[in-house]
Amino acid sequence: MVRFEIISQGEELVSGTTSDTNATFMCAAFKERGFTPGRITVVGDELAGIRDALAEAVRRVPVVVCTGGLGPTSDDLTTEAAGLAFGLAIAEHPVALAQVKARYASRNRPMPPANQKQAILPAGATLLENHWGTAPGYRLDVSGTVVYFLPGVPSEMRRMFDTYVLPDLALRYTLPPRRTIVFRCVGLPESEAAQRMDGVERPGVTVGYRASLPEIHVKLHLDDGVDAAPVVAETRARLGEFVFTVDGGSLAEVVGKRLAARGETVATAESCTAGRIAADLTTIAGASAWFIGGAVVYANSEKMRQCGVSTVMLAEDGAVSEAVARALAEGIRTRSGASWGIAATGIAGPDGGTKEKPVGTVHIAVAGGSGTWHRRLQLPFDRARNLQMTTALALDLLRRQLD
């Protein structure tokens, strides 16, 4: 059990401007590699605060990563704090200075004088060159603890963590490899997922859950030497049709890949979701290969004009009904010439509900060459989440036809 701690430095983190996503990224990477989490300490732009956090962390654990405070301005204090915490002199590092200068030169700009500060490192530091920004990182070995200092800009931090920290840790520690297999599900409540998975855990196999509306991820963690195939097969059987991918991408990506493989296309007709299904499908680059477009039919006049829904149907069944959902899916399919039509109509809330059709009543439909499928939903969330869940379940209704 090798424990690590993280120190996240930045006034924006303690003043309510930004959440500490750097720590989340690193914790996930550490966990995957078998390290045990200690604490995360978040400190603002205060020399004493950073100094104390560093000095305390190295007393507790053998691995520390400190991000932030390596920039050129007067409130970037991490290096000075490290010098104080560990009793090390700080001085200009000629290679670091050359790298900062080269980085500016490569963009045809002179180095601003303030950036000279970024080349000042504690004595004994091993330089970690930053190819993605100007602030060099470094590594210190302090009385049995390795401390990595990385810039706080998330894109730079992530690349430096992957490039330097993980390979260096792999040289220092050989932890039992663990494999994680992620079953991404939609439409399955976390409690039901847990019930279905009851009894899968055994020596070498642990099960984790992550609810992230509209999805739930069921994770199998397998110790080295455990045969994955039977556990995966059992999990697949227990979770059944709710699984839309194992270790794969988003629902939109899964749907897009299957459509592309079949040489088919899809078009959307959205009332309550008002473009969210189309927007979700087009998060995938290259969606134009299988996504044609569609209609946002918020007003009844648009349901009639764009999808041919009849006045009679709207009057008799109402806009939020199985009949209208089916008519929308079939209408957009026919008019656009797509292989598949996908539609949603419902009452997202907070207002607009009735006794027969309370807030959260939604009808989704998918029309294809061989028929039309429909599902009625009764969603319990707020407006935003009702629409998010409708979008996912509508895509999932199509995904099931493509299975």
Add this chain to the structure above:
Amino acid sequence: MVRFEIISQGEELVSGTTSDTNATFMCAAFKERGFTPGRITVVGDELAGIRDALAEAVRRVPVVVCTGGLGPTSDDLTTEAAGLAFGLAIAEHPVALAQVKARYASRNRPMPPANQKQAILPAGATLLENHWGTAPGYRLDVSGTVVYFLPGVPSEMRRMFDTYVLPDLALRYTLPPRRTIVFRCVGLPESEAAQRMDGVERPGVTVGYRASLPEIHVKLHLDDGVDAAPVVAETRARLGEFVFTVDGGSLAEVVGKRLAARGETVATAESCTAGRIAADLTTIAGASAWFIGGAVVYANSEKMRQCGVSTVMLAEDGAVSEAVARALAEGIRTRSGASWGIAATGIAGPDGGTKEKPVGTVHIAVAGGSGTWHRRLQLPFDRARNLQMTTALALDLLRRQLD
């Protein structure tokens, strides 16, 4: 200067599953009220870790909020840790137990036996009833420091923080009142906002910035006694047309309110944004009063079919062009009968760029009764953020016509 610290407890926070947004929420609230941030300590489900974090925090600062670990399961350890940290016995609190039971009764469910644990509090704790969930919170006064214990579920934590923590702190501390006025801007880079605001700071007036793509918020913090009117007027003049609201809601809300006030409607025709403008407008409950619907015209065939764009125009100008953007906005306006048509067509990336039209080239247009307005954008972001920025700038183009 009154310092506070936050302790965030939860295995999900140190295992890379969830970022600590609770701390961000509380830090912002503390800052607004003039408190000074100390550190945030994040700990997992470990008794000793929680105990140490609590014991250390009360030695450093007079105000501590600890969230999480008050649930019914065996890994909810905060109360036990508080007992150990402060040398207090823990015991069942009859009022707390009655409240947990009542909460279940109100939903016609018996209290599961495990939840009895939630009524166990440290001796001397002041109960904070949780009206929004089952885990009661509490307050402890420990050798000159007040420690608030709140559940970790963000929606419950926020309500309990607002209901109990802030009023209690107001009784304990009279900090100089400060007023914050937020200017929400779109299309203005942070560096330019800072340049425009240079010189506005003066005794009693500080300026803050928060970049939150696609918006930037410029915040005026005014000490008590400062006359707001001239500073507000000056800020307005400096930021100019980029300000879409002062202390108001989202761009969609601002657009919706103005449309409603004018008795007008809008419809969308979206190529690259593929429903994102419509989805953004319909985040506002009651949007049906001024939003009709629209077209998602991803394929060229749909641009022709749904908005009457001509084959000649698509061949000569290309789908990503001023002419097509204008034709889409005018086409959807005419066909839907809306007062306004709003359109976007562009190359979001990562592929699809050419030398003449590189990735990030976008044309947006707004058509109204008295003309059509157009803007060409050259966006530098990745696919998701290019589309997010296009959506905001298209809405803002309409907002400017409604000013």
